[in-house]
Amino acid sequence: MSEHNENLEEKEEMTQSTTENGEMTMDDMLDAYPPLEVGDTVQAEILAIEDNQAIVGIKDRGVEGVIPYKELAAKPFDEVTEIVNVGDVVDVVVIKQIKDKENGSYLLSKRRVDAKAVWEEIQEKYDNEEYIEAPVKDVVKGGLVVDVGVRGFVPASMVEAFFVEDFSEYKGKTMKFKIIELEPSENRLILSHKAIALAEKAAKSVELMAEISEGDIIEGTVARLTNFGAFIDLGGVDGLVHISQIAHEHIKSPGDVLTIGEKVKVKVLSVDVEKGRVSLSIKDTLPGPWESIEEKAPIGSVHTGTVKRLTSFGAFVEIFPGVEGLVHISQISHQHIATPHEVLEEGQEIEVKVLDVKPEENRLSLSIKALQEKTNDTPVKEKTIEKYEASEDDDSKFTLGDLLGDQLKELQDQDEE
Structure with missing residues (x-):
């Protein structure tokens, strides 16, 4: 030259x-x-x-x-x-x-x-692994058109690290991009903002994980919901709240109590820096279901509950989320029953009366029959007495107390209540 x-x-x-x-x-x-x-x-x-x-x-x-x-x-x-x-x-x-x-x-x-000079500059940045900053000129089908002195294209899958439904708000916005592919002879320039977002998130994740520790209570945002739990964004790190750690009561799905974007307080259960995992709990930041139970369910109070489990010795009834009390088989009905299944079924709503509260043991004693009127008592007594009066010569010589047996005891319990 x-x-x-x-x-x-x-x-x-x-x-x-x-x-x-x-x-x-x-x-x-x-x-x-x-x-x-x-x-x-x-x-x-x-x-x-x-x-x-x-x-x-x-x-x-x-x-x-x-x-x-x-x-x-x-x-x-x-x-x-x-x-x-x-x-x-x-x-x-x-x-x-x-x-x-x-x-x-x-x-x-x-x-x-001018374009040739721009391509040379872009090539230099690509070789040095530098980012470029440019405004979004237009939103087209499949992605964004960027003006860097020449036409650049950002595929939809490379715009963000998360799903974007509507790209209209990106038009006119100036953003940083990583150069993915360039071919000046074909006027081809492919850019990615997602690559930068992921790199920044990874760097921030390492920094944040070094700052948090087991036992910390921090605020986060519900980022994703799955069938086994919820991922909480802690500001650069996603921690998992297992479904068993979302609430004190049993829930079928995280979506029943949480929504994406919701702010929640969480307790850090564990941090694994090498694997980049953080285990969290929401329920550990909430008041326990048995807290102030003596005030919520004092002796003598009446509550509507749901039969959760039936056993051979009684029924467990939930009167508050996470709070179950036992209705002993003797407190289910005035009539004699062999098993609770004869009169109750799981999922049934019933009214119960609190007989006893032991907060230190997380135990409640409940009664169904205490809220029911006793029926058919008189006919039972008359039939029993008539039967054994007719057998007066029987050598067994049963007393009235022997004859009435549990019925008298049941009446006595009723009077005491």
Whole structure:
């Protein structure tokens, strides 16, 4: 390139000298300039702006050219004067020679020269693994169009580290991008913001995990719900709250009590820095179901509960979330029953009366029959007495107390209650 310039200078000096002596023709002068070829990059001075295009004089070539509107710049503009003005000297590339020389001998492009410089800069950043920052020009089907001096494209899957349903809010937004792929000859530039978001999250995760420890109570945001628990965003780290640690009471699905985006307090159960795992609990930050149970369920109070379990010796009834009390088989009915299954079923709602409270043992004694009127007592007594009066000569000699047995005891218990 330097030899070419030296030869050009020599030709110019020779031309000037010969002209002064009157020995060189106009054709000779034109022959002194090196020919212009398609693809040559030259300097041009803006001579005039007409019909939204620039008329230029190609320096050191003695010819004129024209830069069409679409070849002035890669970025959008309304007026030519936003890009060039009369007197400006710009670099242009020769696109082709114009046969009709009314507006200049050559068709030129400033945009392509600028784009070449941009591609070189992008290539350098790519080689150095640097990020680029640019505005989102448009939202199209499949992703985002970015203006970095040349057209860049961000596929939808590379916009964020999370699912985005509507990309309209990204238009006009300036963002950082990692260069994924570039091919200047095909005008192909693929970018990713997701790669940056993931890298930043990973760095923040390491930093945050070094700060939190077992037993800490912190605030987080419900990020995701699964059938086995909820992932809580702690500000760069996602911790898992297992379904058994969401509430004191049994729940079928995390979605029954939590919603995505909800702010929650959690207790750190464990931190595994090597695996990047944090185990959390929500229920450990909540008041226990048995807390102040003597105030919520004092002796003699009546509650509506749900039969949770049936056993051979009674029924467990839940009167508050996470609080179950036992209705002993003797407290289910005034009538004699062999098993609780005869009169109760799981899931049934019933009213119960509190007989005893032992908060230190998390135990409640409940009764169903205490809220029911006793029926058919008199006929039972009469039949029993009549039967054994008719057998007065029986050697067994049963007393009235022997005959009535548990019935008298049951009446006595009822009076005590």
